[in-house]
Amino acid sequence: xxxQWFHRLGSPRWFYEKTNAWIPWLALLSVALLLIxxxxxxxxxxxxxxxxxxxxxxxxHVPASFLALAGYYIMxxxxxxxxxxxxxxxxxxxxxxxxxxxxxxxxxxxxxxxxGKPTWGTWWIWDARITSMLLLFFLYLxxxxxxxxxxxxxxxxxxxxxxxxxxxxxxxxxxxxxxxWYTLHQPxxxxxxxxxxxxxxxxxxxxxxxxxxxxxxxxxxxxxTRTEILQCERKTRWVKALAGGQAS
Amino acid sequence: MNVxxxxxxxxxxxxxxxxxxxxxxxxxxxxxxxxxxxxxIAVRHxxxxxxxxxxxxxxxxxxxxxxxPEKAVLAMLAPGMIWVVALLATLLSLDGLxxxxxxxxxxxxxLMSPQPLYFQVLxxxxxxxxxxxxxxxxxxxxxxxxxxxxxxxxxxLLASLLLGTACLSxxxxxxxxxxxxxxxxxxxxxLIIMPLYTPVLIFGASAxxxxxxxxxxxxxxxxxxxxxxxxxxxxxxxxxxxxxISVNG
Numbered sequence: 001x002x003x004q005w006f007h008r009l010g011s012p013r014w015f016y017e018k019t020n021a022w023i024p025w026l027a028l029l030s031v032a033l034l035l036i037x038x039x040x041x042x043x044x045x046x047x048x049x050x051x052x053x054x055x056x057x058x059x060x061h062v063p064a065s066f067l068a069l070a071g072y073y074i075m076x077x078x079x080x081x082x083x084x085x086x087x088x089x090x091x092x093x094x095x096x097x098x099x100x101x102x103x104x105x106x107x108x109x110x111x112x113x114x115x116g117k118p119t120w121g122t123w124w125i126w127d128a129r130i131t132s133m134l135l136l137f138f139l140y141l142x143x144x145x146x147x148x149x150x151x152x153x154x155x156x157x158x159x160x161x162x163x164x165x166x167x168x169x170x171x172x173x174x175x176x177x178x179x180x181w182y183t184l185h186q187p188x189x190x191x192x193x194x195x196x197x198x199x200x201x202x203x204x205x206x207x208x209x210x211x212x213x214x215x216x217x218x219x220x221x222x223x224x225t226r227t228e229i230l231q232c233e234r235k236t237r238w239v240k241a242l243a244g245g246q247a248s
Numbered sequence: 249m250n251v252x253x254x255x256x257x258x259x260x261x262x263x264x265x266x267x268x269x270x271x272x273x274x275x276x277x278x279x280x281x282x283x284x285x286x287x288x289i290a291v292r293h294x295x296x297x298x299x300x301x302x303x304x305x306x307x308x309x310x311x312x313x314x315x316x317p318e319k320a321v322l323a324m325l326a327p328g329m330i331w332v333v334a335l336l337a338t339l340l341s342l343d344g345l346x347x348x349x350x351x352x353x354x355x356x357x358x359l360m361s362p363q364p365l366y367f368q369v370l371x372x373x374x375x376x377x378x379x380x381x382x383x384x385x386x387x388x389x390x391x392x393x394x395x396x397x398x399x400x401x402x403x404x405l406l407a408s409l410l411l412g413t414a415c416l417s418x419x420x421x422x423x424x425x426x427x428x429x430x431x432x433x434x435x436x437x438x439l440i441i442m443p444l445y446t447p448v449l450i451f452g453a454s455a456x457x458x459x460x461x462x463x464x465x466x467x468x469x470x471x472x473x474x475x476x477x478x479x480x481x482x483x484x485x486x487x488x489x490x491x492x493i494s495v496n497g
Contacts, residue, residue, distance in 0.1 A: 083489075135443045142440035149430050158493040159426050163440055166422055166486050170444050173475075177447040181454065 033212030041205035063213035071101030079161030091157035096224035102140035327456035381413030425490035
C-alpha cells in the first residue's frame, strides 16, 4: 500500500498534474532563501581576518560545489531507477539534471578561480579539489554529449544512464587518486585556510545559501522535467487538451 | 558419446553433460570461439594492427621536435609522455572494437546466442588488448630510449603499462559499446572515456616517476592491479548492458 506513490510515478501525467501546485511555492522559497542568504552573507557577515572581503565569494562557491556533486548523484540514481524499473519519468529527470549540474560545476570552477586570484595570486592551480571538479565537469559534458548523439530518445536515455552509473563508480576513485597524486607531487604549501571551524556569523548565511541552492536546484529540475514531459508526451490527448486549453 | 544411451552411468549426468546434450557449448568454449575468431580477424588485418603502434611512435617523435631535444627536459617528460600517448593510441583503436561486428550483423548474433554476453565481451577485449595494449607495452622501452628515460624507469614502465593498458582496454570497451550504433562515434568515445582514464594514468605515470627518483613502486603497481581486478569484474558487465542498448535501442 505504501508503495502506491512509487507506482504512480510511472505516469508522467500524474506527476505533471501533481507538481503543478509546487512550482510557485518552490520558486517563492528559493528566491527568499537566496535573497536572505546573499544579503546576509554579502552585506552583514563580518569580513575575514586574513582574506578581507574577498572570502565572501564562498556564499556562491560552496553551495555551487555542493550541488555540483549532489547533482551528479541525483542524475545517476534517477538513471539507475530508469534502467531498473523502466520508468520513463526517471529518465526525464536524469536528462534534465545533467545540464543543471554541469552549469553548477562550471560556476564552482569559475568562482573558485576568481577567489583564487586574490587569495593565492593565481587563477588556476593544479590542486586536488580543483582538478577533480574539472574532471567532474568533463563527466557531465560526456553525459550531455552522449544524450545529444542519439536520434532515438529512449536509447539516448538508457545509454547516458549507463555512462552516469559508470561515472558514479569512478568519482570516488578519481577523487582519491587525484588527491594522492597532488600530495605526492607537491608538498602542502597551499591549503584551504577556511578549514578551521567557521564562525557562526559566517556559517548561518552560508547554510541559508546552501539550502537556498538546494531548493533552487529542485525548482529548476522540476521545471525542466515538466517541460521534458510535455515534449515527450506531446502526441497524447492530455497534453493536446492542455495546450488547446491554454491557447483558447 | 550419446548421453541418451540407457547404459549411461546416471551419476555422471551433471550439468555439463546436460548442456552437451542440448548441443550448447559451455561458457569457456564460447569464450574461446570468440577469442579465436577475433584473433584470426586481427591477424589477417596486420596493417590495422600496426596503426596504433605507428601512432605511438609518431607522436613520441613530435615531442622533441615540439618541446626540446635536450636530454634533461626529455628525461623529465618521458614517463608522463609515454603514458599519455599510450592512452591516446588505445583510445583511437577502441572505436573498431565492436564496429565491424555491428555493421555486418554478427554482434546481433552474439546477443542472441545463449552464451553469457559478459564472457563474449571479455573475449573481445582480451583480443583487443593482445593486439594493441601488449604491442604498445613492448614498444614502450624503445620510445623510452628515444626520450632518454633514465635506466631505472624501464622495468617499471613495462610493468605499469602491462597492467595499465589492460585497464584501458576494459574501461574503453564501455565507451565503444555505448557509441557503436552512432555514425560518428569515434570522437565522442574519446570524450566520454577520457575522464575515466585519469586514475590509471595517475598511478601508471607515477610508478615510472617514482622509480626514476629512486622510490619503491610496489604501491602504485598494487593499485594498478586492483584497478585491473575491478575492471575485469565490472567493465564487461557495463559494456554488455551498453551493447544491448546500442543494438536493440
